[in-house]
């Protein structure tokens with residue numbers, strides 16, 4: 457059971473962010489982030505203009521605050537071909553309509569941290585992305601010193617794919633960022649050099665097995681002329697099964713690395 461410092465038992469529920477959240481949303485962003493967001497951004501969030509969002513509220517929060525935001529996630533759908541992660545996708549240029557969900561902001565007010573609220577909000581965003589058939593990934597940037605957030609994304613199985621030098625400029629100082637990505641709908645990255653080598657080895661192995669099986673089949677044909685006389689029909693199904701097994705293991709090996 458969730459426990460808040462010396463108070464009630466929270467009952468967390470999730471809902472879309474709406475116009476009545478404007479003031480609180482702006483205040484929490486101001487409290488949680490070193491970056492100032494423009495008023496227009498908050499208006500776009502609460503009116504759902506080009507931005508999708510999820511809010512968390514504590515239904516058991518006293519003093520009329522039971523519908524007040526205590527956490528949020530905002531995101532935007534972007535075209536994969538226009539994004540900075542295009543090269544990290546298994547991109548089919550004939551399908552230029554592929555999209556991504558880019559997480560813009562994520563936050564939970566201090567007293568509600570470590571209850572799994574951010575994890576739930578991220579899961580919502582992933583579910584949302586996975587339900588868009590042409591969406592290939594969810595991705596985001598995180599400032600390099602934000603250990604709680606980095607821990608969270610790793611825990612949620614996001615992959616850290618890049619470190620971007622001096623990505624942020626805050627109060628006159630540059631900070632690096634990490635780029636995290638979570639693939640959906642088969643949008644996995646193209647092969648790394650190591651994966652390519654392993655793929656080649658797998659193909660070489662399956663090619664060798666195929667050649668061996670052909671040789672073996674030729675040998676068997678010679679034998680079967682003799683065997684047919686004794687056990688007619690029993691050899692052919694056995695050989696077919698063997699071929700299916702070889703094909704399966706070849707395909708399975710391929711899938712692992714592609």
Ligand SMILES: CC(C)(COP(=O)(O)OP(=O)(O)OC[C@H]1O[C@@H](n2cnc3c(N)ncnc32)[C@H](O)[C@@H]1OP(=O)(O)O)[C@@H](O)C(=O)NCCC(=O)NCCS
Pocket residue numbers: 488489562563564565568569570571572573574575576597598599602603604605607608611
């Ligand atoms: C990052 C943040 C959204 C996490 O919210 P949350 O609701 O507390 O997250 P969850 O409860 O779902 O999960 C938190 C995970 O981070 C871990 N964590 C929390 N504080 C941590 C810390 N200081 N160092 C390392 N890990 C930490 C928790 O232990 C938990 O992991 P676990 O389940 O393995 O224990 C919240 O700390 C926050 O709002 N921070 C300020 C805004 C921010 O940095 N947003 C992210 C911008 S990219």
